[in-house]
Amino acid sequence: MADAAVRTKDQTPTVEGSPKPANALDARLAALTLPQGGFTAAARRDALARLREMGLPGPRDEYWRYTEPRAFNAPVPQPIPLLDKEADSPLFGDRDRLKLVFVDGRFDAAASDDLALEGIQIDTLADADTRQDHWAADLYGRLETAGQTPVRRPFAALNTAAAADGVLIRVTSSPARPVHVVHRRASEDADVVWHHVIRVEEGAELTFLETGMVGARSNGVIEADLRPGARLHHITAKRAGHQKLGLSHLFVRVAEGALLKSFCLSVNGTLMRHEAVIDIAGDDAVAHIAAAVLGDGNVGAFHHDDTVFITHGAERCESRQVFKKVLKNGAEGVFQGKILVKPGAQKTDGYQISQALLLDERSQFLAKPELEIYADDVKCSHGSTTGAIDEEALFYLRSRGVPYGRAIVFLVLSFLADALEEIEDEDLRAEINDRLEAWLTLHATQ
C-alpha cells in the first residue's frame, strides 16, 4: 500500500537567492529569536545541539516522504492577510471553562481568565522561564528528547530550543472546569512557536481544549506526563476558512492505569502535519488518538498529514488510533501510523484504522500503517481504506426526500462518527458534531 502511494516530488527546492541546503538550518535559526531561558536554559541548549546534529528534513528523508517539508524549512513564512473579522471560533464558547488567550503565540493576560483554579497550577512559559526553578524543568524538552528515538523529529527539537511561550499546567485533582487555550492572530507574518507542558498527577483529571488560528505559520509542542491513574482529555479544533501552515507534536508519557484521549478536528488549511508520539510506559494504561479532517482543495491547496507513533512498553495496555479524512477538490491526506510493541509488553491490545472518503477523483489519500511487535501474547490490528460516497445509502436518503446536499452531509458525518466516538464527554462530542454539521451544510453545495 505504501509503495503504491509514492508520489513524485520536486527534488530541487532551491529558489534563486535562497540559501543552499547546507545553510538552510542556519538561515532558519537566524530568522528566529532564541530565548536564553531560565529553568529551560539547559534544555534549550541541548535541543539546539541536537537540531544541529540532525539538520532539517530533506527531500530524501523517509519520514517526510509524503509531505513536502519545504514550507517548514523556509526561514520565514509567507504572510497571510488578516481577515476582516478575526473572531474566536464559537466552539466551547458557551462552556464554563478557564480561558487562556494567546495572541500571535504570546499570552494575553488581559484577555484571559484568572489563572487560579482549584486543583490546578497554571503558569505561562514566558513568565515562568524568568526563574531558575520550576516543576516543569523535569519535563520541558525531556519527553520531546525521548520521542526522537527511533525517528528524528527536527522541528520538535527546534521548538524546544525556540519556544516563546505556552502554558505549564500541573493538575493535582480534578478541576471542575476544562482549560481552554484560544489562539488569535494580530499580525500577518507571525511565525509562532508555542510549547505547552502538562503534568496530570496521580489520579487527577484534566480536559484540555485548543482552538483558534495560530500565526502565519505555527510550530507547536505539547509534552504531557500522565502519572499513575491520571486522565487527560485533549481536544484540538483547527479553525476553518483560513489558509494555514501548521506543524505540531504531541508527546505523551502514560503511566500505569492512566488514560489519554486525544481528538483533533481539522478543517481546511494549506499544509498541516500533526505528529503524536505516545509512550505507554505503565501497565493497564489506555491511549486513544483520533482525528476528523475535512479538506477542500478549492479553499487552498490542502495537504494534511497525521503521523503517529505509539510505543507499548508495559503489559495489558490498550491503544486506539482512529483517523478519518474527507477530501475533495484535489485535497491530499496522509496517515503514517505505527504501533511498536516492546519485548515483555504482553496482552497489548493495539488497534489502528485510517480511512479516507474521497468526494472526487482528484483527491488522494496516502497511508502507511506499520506494526512492529516483539512480544508474543498481543492483539494488534490495523486497516486502511479509501472510498467514495456509498451510492446505496445516498439513494436511500434521497428516496426519503432528503435533498442531495443534505444527504451528503449525513453520509460524511456517518463516515466521521467513529472518530468522534473517541471523545468521551457526550456534550463535547455533540458540540463538535454540531459544528461539523454546520460547516458541512454551509459547504455542501461547493
Next chain:
Amino acid sequence: MLKIDNLHVKLEEEDKQILKGLSLEVPAGQVHAIMGPNGSGKSTLSYVLSGRDGYEVTEGSATLDGESLLDMEPEERAAAGLFLAFQYPVEIPGVGNMTFLRTAVNAQRKARGEAELSSGEFLKIVRAKAAELQISPDMLKRPVNVGFSGGEKKRNEILQMAMLEPRMCIMDETDSGLDVDAMRLVSDGVNALRGPDRSFLVITHYQRLLNHIQPDVVHIMADGRIVKSGGPELALQVEEEGYGDLLAEAR
C-alpha cells in the same frame, strides 16, 4: 394515480434489458399487488420508479398524477408523494434514526411549501406512530437500521412511510423475513394508511401478506412484463399452483 406505460429499462452499464414493455395503472385509493418469480424485474421496477441510478429507460413512461416521474430527482419524487419501502433497507452508521426522519419529513414539507414541524411536534407524532409499530424509543435513537433485525428494519420502513404520508406507496417484499406477529404489525400499519387518496403497489412472493392487506388487483409479472392481471383469487392460484401454469398460459 400511478400510470406506467410500455416501460422498457436496461442496465446502464450492461447491455441487459430488464423491463420489456411493462404497463400498469394504479388508480387512487387502490391496492395493487405484483407477484412474480425471482429475477422477473420487480425490484428493478421499484428502483426505476423511485429514481435510483444505474438504469436506463429506453422506452415508455411512468407518471404520478400525470407528472412524469422519470425526469425527477429521487428527492423530488419523494416530495411528489412517492415512497419505496426497500426490500433491503440500508444501514447508515452515525446518523440517528430520529434525525434522519425529521430531516426527511421537514425536507418534504419544505419542498411542498408547508411549514416545517418543530422538534416538539415531530417528537410527539413519531413517538405515537413508533409505539403502534412496537418500535422502541431505543430503536428511534439508534443509527438508521444499524443493529436492527430483519423484522425491525421492515417495521422501520413502515414507520418512515407513516411519517412521510406518501400518496403512492411501493412496498418491495416487505413481508420477507417477517414472522407472523411482525407481519400483523406491518399490515396493520399499512391498513391504517389506506384511504381514498392513497395507493399501494405491494410486491410480494407470498399470498400470505395479501390475506392481511387485501388487494384490489393482483398482477403477475414475468420476464419484465405484466403477463396477467386479476382479482385476489389470482394470488390464491399462485399460492396453490405456483407460477408454472400461469406463465405457460401467458406465452
